[in-house]
Amino acid sequence: MLDIDRMGTPAVALVSDEFASGVASWSDLHGFDPAVVYVRHPIQPLNEAELRGRAEDIVDSVIGALTRS
Amino acid sequence: MTTILLDPTAARASPARQRVAGHRSLEGLTVGLLDIRKRQGDVVLDHLERLLGERGIRTGRYAKPTFTKPAPGAVIDRIASECDAVIEGLAD
Amino acid sequence: MSSEIPEDGLVLVVREGCPTCQLIAPVAADLEARGALAAIYSQDNPDFPAGLRVNDDRHLEVSFRLEITIVPTLIRVTGGVETSRAIGWSRREWCAIAALDDLGPGLPEEQPGCGSLSEEPGWAEELQARHGETGLESATLSLQFPEDPFEIMDIRGWSDGLPVVPPTPARVLATLNECTLEHDHVLGQIPPSGAELTVEKAAINAVMAGCRPVYFPVVLAALDAALDPDFAWQGLLSTTMGAGVAVIVNGPVIRRIGLNSGFNVLGHGTRANATIARTLVLIAMNVGGARPGGTDRSTLGHPGKHGLCFAEDESDPAWQTLAASRGIEEGRSAVTVFGFCGTSIMNVETARTAEDLVASHERSLEAMSQMRSSRRGGGVLLVIAGEFWRIFRESGWDRARIEAALHDATTGPGGGTPMFESGDLLVTRAGSNAGLFSTIIQGWGSGPMGSQPVTREVEP
Numbered sequence: 001m002l003d004i005d006r007m008g009t010p011a012v013a014l015v016s017d018e019f020a021s022g023v024a025s026w027s028d029l030h031g032f033d034p035a036v037v038y039v040r041h042p043i044q045p046l047n048e049a050e051l052r053g054r055a056e057d058i059v060d061s062v063i064g065a066l067t068r069s
Numbered sequence: 070m071t072t073i074l075l076d077p078t079a080a081r082a083s084p085a086r087q088r089v090a091g092h093r094s095l096e097g098l099t100v101g102l103l104d105i106r107k108r109q110g111d112v113v114l115d116h117l118e119r120l121l122g123e124r125g126i127r128t129g130r131y132a133k134p135t136f137t138k139p140a141p142g143a144v145i146d147r148i149a150s151e152c153d154a155v156i157e158g159l160a161d
Numbered sequence: 162m163s164s165e166i167p168e169d170g171l172v173l174v175v176r177e178g179c180p181t182c183q184l185i186a187p188v189a190a191d192l193e194a195r196g197a198l199a200a201i202y203s204q205d206n207p208d209f210p211a212g213l214r215v216n217d218d219r220h221l222e223v224s225f226r227l228e229i230t231i232v233p234t235l236i237r238v239t240g241g242v243e244t245s246r247a248i249g250w251s252r253r254e255w256c257a258i259a260a261l262d263d264l265g266p267g268l269p270e271e272q273p274g275c276g277s278l279s280e281e282p283g284w285a286e287e288l289q290a291r292h293g294e295t296g297l298e299s300a301t302l303s304l305q306f307p308e309d310p311f312e313i314m315d316i317r318g319w320s321d322g323l324p325v326v327p328p329t330p331a332r333v334l335a336t337l338n339e340c341t342l343e344h345d346h347v348l349g350q351i352p353p354s355g356a357e358l359t360v361e362k363a364a365i366n367a368v369m370a371g372c373r374p375v376y377f378p379v380v381l382a383a384l385d386a387a388l389d390p391d392f393a394w395q396g397l398l399s400t401t402m403g404a405g406v407a408v409i410v411n412g413p414v415i416r417r418i419g420l421n422s423g424f425n426v427l428g429h430g431t432r433a434n435a436t437i438a439r440t441l442v443l444i445a446m447n448v449g450g451a452r453p454g455g456t457d458r459s460t461l462g463h464p465g466k467h468g469l470c471f472a473e474d475e476s477d478p479a480w481q482t483l484a485a486s487r488g489i490e491e492g493r494s495a496v497t498v499f500g501f502c503g504t505s506i507m508n509v510e511t512a513r514t515a516e517d518l519v520a521s522h523e524r525s526l527e528a529m530s531q532m533r534s535s536r537r538g539g540g541v542l543l544v545i546a547g548e549f550w551r552i553f554r555e556s557g558w559d560r561a562r563i564e565a566a567l568h569d570a571t572t573g574p575g576g577g578t579p580m581f582e583s584g585d586l587l588v589t590r591a592g593s594n595a596g597l598f599s600t601i602i603q604g605w606g607s608g609p610m611g612s613q614p615v616t617r618e619v620e621p
Contacts, residue, residue, distance in 0.1 A: 001157060002086075003139075003140065003142075003145045004103075004145060004148060004149065004155050004157070005086075005088050005089055007145065007146075007148075007149035008089055008149070009089070009148070009149050009152060009153065009154060009155055010088070010089050010090065010091045010092065010153075010154045010155070011154065011155035011156070011157060012154075012155070012156055012157070013157050013158060013160065014110075014113070014156065014157065014158025014159045014160070015158065015159070015160045015161070016159070016160060016161035018161070019160060019161065019458065021454055021455065022399075022454075022455060022456050022458055024455075025450070025452060025455030025456045026353065026455075026456050028450075029353060029354035029356075029449075029450040029456070030354060030355070031085040031086055032085070032086045032088065033088065034088065035088065035091075039113070039158075039159060039161070041161065042161070043107075043109050043110070043113065043159060043161045044107075044108050044109050044161065046109065048112065051109060051112045051113050051116065052116045054113050054116075055113050055114075055115075055116030055117040055120060056116070056120065058117070059117060059120045059121070062117065062156055063095060063121075063124075063126075065091070066091050066092060066095060066100065066154040066156075067091045067092050067093065067094060067095060068091045071303050071304065071305055071306075072303075072304045072308075072310050072327060072329065073290075073301050073302070073303055073304075073329055073330055074301065074302040074304065074310060074313075074314070074327055074328055074329065075297060075299040075300075075301055075302075075328045075329070075330060075333055075361075075365045076299045076300040076301065076302065076365075077299075077319055077328060077362060077365040077366050077369055077443065077447040077448070078319070078447045078448065079351070079354065079356030079357065079358070079362065079447070079448045079449075079450075134609075134610065135393075135396075135606075135609075135610040135611065136396070137393040137395075137396030137400075137606055137610065137611055137612065138390065138393050138395065138396060139395065
C-alpha cells in the first residue's frame with residue numbers, strides 16, 4: 001500500500017474485518033494510515049454465490065474510498 | 070545505584086505520511102486490481118471487477134507472485150504507470 | 162577513591178595479589194620516604210603496600226584511565242602528560258624514570274608483572290561503559306534503585322513474555338566485541354515495519370535474549386539468512402498458521418559455544434540453544450514491531466515460536482552434514498534457517514531395516530500433509546536420532562539415499578504428484594543415541610512461493 005501511495009496513486013486495501021487490529025498495528029509501525037474497506041469474515045470457505053455477495057457488499061465503499069479527497 | 074539500559078527498539082521507520090488524495094470521480098479512469106494471492110481472494114476481485122465494469126470504470130488485473138512476500142518493485146511500477154487507482158486484496 | 166590523578170611526579174599502580182608487586186613494596190616505601198612518589202594506587206587492597214599513603218582504586222577507574230595492562234606500572238607525569246612508563250619491575254627502567262640510581266638493593270634486576278584487574282574479562286567492558294567513550298548510539302534508560310529493570314522492561318513491552326536480561330552498556334559492548342562489524346552497520350530491514358537493524362540493536366537484543374557474547378557471530382549469520390527474501394520472514398511473522406524460526410548449526414562453532422546436539426536437543430536445558438533463535442524473536446518484536454494480535458495474526462501459534470536452535474550431530478563421519486549438503490565447505494561453521502509450524506515425534510519400535518523406517522515416515526508425512534487444503538506446499542525438516550541413523554547406516558544408506566527414498570515414497574508408486582519439490586525435504590541428525598525416534602518439523606509454505614530454507618556461513 002505504501003509503495004503504491006508513494007507513486008502518487010490512490011489505493012484501497014480489502015481486508016477481512018477480523019484483521020482490523022492488524023491494520024491498526026501496521027499503520028502505527030509504518031506511520032501511514034491506508035484506506036481500507038473491511039470485508040465480512042470468513043472468506044476462504046465461502047462458495048461462489050457467497051463470494052459474489054461479499055463483492056456486492058463492498059463495491060460502493062471501494063469506489064467511495066478511491067474518490068474521497 | 071543506577072542501572073543503565075539501552076533501548077532495543079528501532080526509532081520510528083518513517084515520519085507519519087498523509088495518503089494521496091482520491092479522484093473526483095472514477096469515470097474514464099483505470100482502476101487496477103492487485104491480487105495478493107490469498108485463497109478465494111481472486112474470486113471476490115473477479116466479481117468486483119465485473120461490478121466496476123458495469124459502472125463504466127475501466128479495470129486492469131495484477132497479481133503478487135505470492136501472498137507471503139511483498140509485491141516486487143516491477144509489479145508496483147507497472148501498476149503505477151498503467152492505473153489511476155488501485156484496489157489491493159484480499160487480506161484475511 | 163580518588164580519581165584526581167596527579168599532574169606531576171611519579172604514579173605507581175599495584176595490587177596485593179601480584180608477587181611482583183609484593184617484591185617491589187620496599188621500593189615503593191623507599192620512593193615515598195624520599196618524597197619522590199606523587200601517588201600510589203592499589204587495585205585490590207587499599208592497605209597495600211602496608212604503611213604507605215595508598216589510594217583505593219578498587220573501582221579501577223584510575224587503572225582504566227591510565228590504560229594499565231600490567232602491575233606494577235610506574236609512570237612519570239609532567240604537566241599532566243605522561244612522559245615515561247615502566248611495566249613490571251626493571252631496576253634499570255625504574256631508576257631511569259625516578260632519576261635515582263640505587264633503587265631496590267637486593268632485588269633481582271628485573272621481574273615481569275601480573276595482569277591488571279582492569280583487563281579482566283567483564284571488567285574491560287564495564288570500565289569502558291562507565292568511564293570511556295562507548296560509541297553506542299541507542300537511547301538509554303537510567304533506573305534508580307529500587308526500580309527493578311526486569312519489571313520496567315516487561316512494562317515497556319521489550320519482552321517475548323519471558324524475562325529478558327538487562328542490556329547494560331557493558332554487556333552490549335562485550336557482545337559487540339565479538340564481531341568485526343561497526344556498531345552502526347545496517348544488517349537489513351526487519352519486517353513488518355521495515356525498520357533498519359544495526360549491529361548495535363542486534364547486540365542489545367542478543368543480550369536481552371540471554372546470549373553470551375560468544376554466540377553473537379551465530380546470531381548475525383542467522384539474521385543474515387532470515388533476511389534473505391527467499392526465507393520470507395515477513396510472511397512467517399504475519400501468517401495465521403503461526404510460524405517460528407528454527408536455526409540449525411553446523412561446524413566448529415558448535416563446540417566453541419557449547420550448543421547441544423544430544424539429549425533433549427529440541428527441548429530446554431542449554432543456554433546457547435535457548436537464546437540464539439530467541440534473539441530473532443525479540444528483534445522481530447522490538448525492531449520490526451511484530452506483536453501477536455497486531456501484525457502477527459497467528460491463530461494458535463506453537464511453543465517453537467519462542468525460537469528453536471540446535472546443533473546437528475556431526476560425530477559420525479559417515480553422515481554428510483546439513484551444511485555440507487547445502488554447499489558449505491567442510492570444517493566451516495554455518496547456520497540454516499527453517500520456518501516451521503510445529504513438531505511431531507515418530508516412534509517406530511519395530512523398525513529393523515531402512516525400508517521399515519521409510520514406510521513409517523511415508524505414512525506420517527502423508528497424514529501430516531492433510532493439514533493443508535492441497536497435499537503439497539509444506540516443507541519438512543526431519544530430525545533423525547541415533548538409533549534410526551544406526552539402522553540406516555547398517556543398511557548402507559547415506560543422506561542422499563534417505564532423502565531420495567522419502568521423496569519417492571511420498572510420490573507414490575505410479576509416479577503422481579510428489580509431495581516435496583527438491584529442496585523442500587531437509588534431513589538432519591540430532592538427539593541421543595538411545596530411542597527409536599525421529600521428529601518431523603513441519604514447514605510453513607515451501608518453494609519460491611513460500612519460505613525456503615537459507616544457509617549462511619558463520620564469520621570466523
